[in-house]
Amino acid sequence: MPIYQRKMKSSIQKSPLNQVRSPQSMKSVADIMLEQLTLWGVKRIYGVVGDAIFGLLDAISKQSAIQFIQVQHESVAAMMASAEAKLTGGLGVCTAQMGPGIANLMNGLGDAYLDHSPVLAITGQAPLNKIGTDYKQYINQQQLVKEFTRSSTLLTHPDTVVDVLVNAMKLAQIEGTVTHLSVPKDLFTKMTSVQPYKRPVMVSNDRQMYSKESLKQVIQMMRSAKKPMIIAGIGAKSAGRTVEQLTGQWGAGLLTSLGAKGMVPDTSVRMLGGIGEGGNPYASNILKQADVVLMIGTTWWPEGYVPIHTRVIQIEKHAINIGKGPQVEMGVIGQPETIIPILLDELKDYTQNPDWVRQVQEAGQSWALQNQQEGNQVGSPIPPSRIIRALEKTVSPDSIITLDEGDVTLWFYRNFRAKQQQVLISGHWRTMGFGLPAALAAKLCRPDKQVVAITGDGGLNMVLGDLLTAIQHRLKITLVVFNNKTLQMEEDKMKRSGLNRLGVDLVNPDYVALAKACGWEAYRADSHIELEETLQKALTGSQPTLVDVNTASITHPDFRK
Structure with a gap:
């Protein structure tokens, strides 16, 4: 499991932005937020201007570490933040005005939330003394965003800005989710002496988490397979090469979700393409015969295209995703790129079923010919x-x-x-x-x-x-x-x-x-x-x-x- 370490130093040499200030040093809430976001690797904030975030935009204009990406509509800002998170694995950040501004963010936040993309939304809110009144554009933002976020917090005091912001960033990145912070418009310019936190050093022992012994039941199930199949998704993209190797060693057919397209070239010997609407029309008949299915980094299990009775192993980074698609017999929580090499090593002497390999290859060849004709x-x-x-x-x-x-x-x-x-x-x-x-x-x-x-x-x-x-x-x-x-x-x-x-x-x-x-x-x-x-x-x-x-x-x- 990850080990978190916080190291407090009297000074940080890398950048003036990262310098720890004396308790007497005062900066605005907006300035501290930007320093904190920068320390955690944020380079861009997507958004549309509005008077409730004037204080934040003013602070952005006075520094160069974080760029403000002005767009034409808040939904686009949130979609861009989500896309950045999907592409880089880092935290995407968007911002918006209160009222219609935050309402417009919802479409993009919905995308990030359901695709488990780490996104932080920072929105302006009514002034502190107008919270809960009939002030223009005021709405209970926490109530509004509850279906689109893992957490939503209203900042109420300048001195809590670092704790609240760090908690939101940490939760978004650890759980791969959306978090939200409401900041009253007058709070952005309030002064505080709190110091930003240096990002924790994260040391993973994932390589030691699994061994031949701990994966014994998974390996036994894979060895028992006569008609194995692999379905790989976005969560397996970093392990594309070893997934392809495992496909060959196990004598399996390989299917990918749409988001994982390209992780293994479509010319790979046992690659069958996609499954479900838009997928390989020959793939479903093959998949429905499988006696053991290994799902890697995906919950994709399209009804009507999959076997009714089969044994399923699922490798997932996040435990919450285990069993979201089919009924899973064995769930393995961890990074595919560190688990698959162990499986490869233990299946070195696995005897493939030649009839099954032939069926998989024939399905692939039939689709390749038809695909060529369609194109x-x-x-x-x-x-x-x-x-x-x-x-x-x-x-x-x-x-x-x-x-x-x-x-x-x-x-x-x-x-x-x-x-x-x-x-x-x-x-x-x-x-x-x-x-x-x-x-x-x-x-x-x-x-x-x-x-x-x-x-x-x-x-x-x-x-x-x-x-x-x-x-x-x-x-x-x-x-x-x-x-x-x-x-x-x-x-x-x-x-x-x-x-x-x-x-x-x-x-x-x-x-x-x-x-x-x-x-x-x-x-x-x-x-x-x-x-x-x-x-x-x-x-x-x-x-x-x-x-x-x-x-x-x-x-x-x-x-x-």
Whole structure:
């Protein structure tokens, strides 16, 4: 288990910001908050200005350690904080005005909360002497955010700012959750002599936590398997190489969740792709035969695609996730990258079932052939699978791809053959509008990486204002829009359910003209003939670039049943 150590020193040499002050030294609450956030590695705060956070913004303007990322809407600020946390594993921070400002944060906080991303929201509140009154925009913020946060605290005294802030940061990072701090607007400028805490040194003995003996029952169950399968998720991404090795040594088929796409190349011998809507259509028949399933870093267990009776082992970093999907016979709590090598060592003499290995490989080969054919479709408007294939051919092998929610997500999951790309998604909250904010945050965090946002027209329409954010902060991203003028997934589901079609037609702007008006480069692709060349031009440009793709309105295969 982690060991926490707090070391108090009379001085810290690394940076003037980290210097410990004498008890007589006084600074504002906002200044202390920024010092504390900096000591814990925070580099950005996403938000929209409002008078209840003027004191915080004033303090940010007087230092350089933390950058304020101004966006056009608070929901985007929270989504960007969530995306940063997902990408880096660090703490994402967003801020907002009281009243409508904090209300607008809720969508992005919901994304972070359900995807277990460490995010801290700092919001302004009514002045101390107006708490609980009918003061403008006042609402009980703790009551408002309780379904979206692990904890929410109202700061009531300058001298408690460090304790309250550290508790919020620590809880968010240890549990992978959302925490919230309300600060009355007049408290930001109050003076205090409290000192920031240096971040605790964390020493993990995870490598000593498990051994051959402690994993004896898990190893026995894996040895008993005749038809083994592995499902890997986002929590296993850091162990991609050893997961691939385990797949080969155990004679298992490998499936990944959407967020884990790219952790193992799709060309890997026993990689079957995804499972569930948008996944490999051959994979379910294989998975349903499995006698032992090893789940690594995921709770993904889509009903209707999985076996009814099987033995399940689950490896998870957080105990709370054990058994969230299927009934689990053996739960192992710890880091996959330190547990899997032990399993590999103990399965060295495991005898694979050749018939099972053949079935897995045949399913993989059948899907590879069909996937290739789907990606070769032609036409104008352009079939979605062909757009995905063009993206696959043009994006860098190590790019960061952010996906919006909707029909485009399913086509990507189905047809994109990943190499080493990192994919950011709204996993459980599944909010439309996520693709653009996530790409903006990704570029801020990884300026050296190619960042590509893939979105439908419906998702983009929700966050159009933040095209300006890319220009304001000089973020070179590529935004690819599947433009079919409909909410395709909703339309398909309505049709499949025998319901009348209503509310799915979109009136879209001229995206190329709009993007150029915002300062972007922009192109339109109307047929498959020009698509790859257009994408290549967009990806190699020096400005934020939008590609408006004239997309065929095609029902996804999973909704044709």
